[in-house]
Amino acid sequence: xxxxxxxxxxxxxxxxxxxxxxxxxxxxxxxxxxxxxxxxxxxxxxxxxxxxxxxxxxxxxxxxxxxxxxxxxxxxxxxxxxxxxxxxxxxxxxxxxxxxxxxxxxxxxxxxxxxxxxxxxxxxxxxxxxxxxxxxxxxxxxxxxxxxxxxxxxxxxxxxxxxxxxxxxxxxxxxxxxxxxxxxxxxxxxxx
Numbered sequence: 001x002x003x004x005x006x007x008x009x010x011x012x013x014x015x016x017x018x019x020x021x022x023x024x025x026x027x028x029x030x031x032x033x034x035x036x037x038x039x040x041x042x043x044x045x046x047x048x049x050x051x052x053x054x055x056x057x058x059x060x061x062x063x064x065x066x067x068x069x070x071x072x073x074x075x076x077x078x079x080x081x082x083x084x085x086x087x088x089x090x091x092x093x094x095x096x097x098x099x100x101x102x103x104x105x106x107x108x109x110x111x112x113x114x115x116x117x118x119x120x121x122x123x124x125x126x127x128x129x130x131x132x133x134x135x136x137x138x139x140x141x142x143x144x145x146x147x148x149x150x151x152x153x154x155x156x157x158x159x160x161x162x163x164x165x166x167x168x169x170x171x172x173x174x175x176x177x178x179x180x181x182x183x184x185x186x187x188x189x190x191x192x
Contacts (some may be wrong), residue, residue: 028062031090099132
């Protein structure tokens with residue numbers, strides 16, 4: 001099994017990259033969360049990998065963090081979830097946001113991911129419950145208290161996407177009341 005590759009980025013064509021390792025170009029599919037954090041072409045990077053052998057070929061998937069790879073592997077264990085769907089989930093939500101959504105049983109956040117319908121989202125909530133804590137748990141500043149959940153829900157209901165809402169929530173002090181938190185989050189989001 002190939003567990004890690006270190007080399008130079010030869011090509012970047014989302015969601016695939018080519019990593020030059022000692023003159024051999026490895027094609028890796030990566031989630032967009034990894035893709036956006038990669039250095040530019042020609043620069044050195046170390047990626048954790050997942051190697052899959054199927055009847056139609058051999059496939060390599062790359063990740064910048066152990067938490068992403070662990071979550072990817074947990075997703076693959078779920079019946080009906082393939083590598084493309086697992087990459088889509090990791091591209092739509094960060095590992096911490098996914099763990100928070102699973103912990104709070106938020107089906108609405110999961111169905112917003114392309115390729116995830118209501119039944120698949122329900123299966124994800126059921127199968128992943130309690131399994132993603134090892135991947136890092138909830139994002140800092142997101143997991144504490146009902147007020148924070150209410151603030152996040154309000155921002156999502158107002159039309160902000162998961163990344164915007166989570167980013168604003170992380171900037172808020174921990175002990176805010178719901179109304180004050182929503183007000184401050186909206187001020188932060190209006191500056192974007």
